Amino acid sequence: MVAEQGMRRHHFPHRVLLHDGLAILSADGLTVQDDVTAKFVGDPVRLDLAEYSNGYNDLFSGMGILKEIDLAKIPNFNAQDIYPPFFSGEMWRWDSKQWGIPWVWGVDTIVVKPDAIGFEITSYEDLLRPELTGKIAFMDSPLTVWPQMAKIASYGDKFPNLTKEEVADVFKKMIPYHEQSKVFGSSAGYMVSLFANGEIVACFCVWTALPIELAKQNVKTVAIFPKEGPAVCLVHSQDG
Known part of the structure; x- marks a missing residue:
């Protein structure tokens, strides 16, 4: 199995x-x-x-x-x-x-529904625009979301070796993104459902294969590579 x-x-x-x-x-x-x-x-x-x-x-x-x-x-x-x-x-x-x-x-990055946004996303800061309030989502993925959070808080080069004070500062600087979000999701599959149902128009950091999966449901989304850069993800197999 x-x-x-x-x-x-x-x-x-x-x-x-x-x-x-x-x-x-x-x-x-x-x-x-x-x-x-x-x-x-x-x-x-x-x-x-x-x-x-x-x-x-x-x-x-x-x-x-x-x-x-x-x-x-x-x-x-x-x-x-x-x-x-x-x-x-x-x-x-x-x-x-x-x-x-x-x-x-591969990489995880911002995925958006361009026809529903109406402006170009070039930075994570663009996700804080008032037009997107309550229309973005976070995926619960410490492997890629946390490095992006560190970049936003100006600790990208030091991550993951942050002090407790620096981690606290990262979370403080992420409060505006938290307040901007509609929901935190557990998986990429959940994000597919949120996009397909029209509940969100952007995801903070998620697998770049989402547009492929959503295209199968006739939902157009695109992966955006912002000025802060994407996060690298890697999957491997283990003998059980």
């Missing part, structure tokens, strides 16, 4: 080419990261492999639920062919052991 953290909950078969032939894997798309964690700590564990977001490595390691990956069984994942930070990054390799394998990366 393979679990994938994704846009919507669904169940579908995957045909995967393994090093010794073809195999059919049963895969389940999970709505939020907590669903992956819950399946990892179940008794019995109901997963053979799971996708999880970078940043959860310390949590999973501390919970003692990770299994070392035997790289001899994955010959195409090797130091010669893989970008070095992806091959031996500290988020999936520590204590000289491989615990996860990165397989997809």
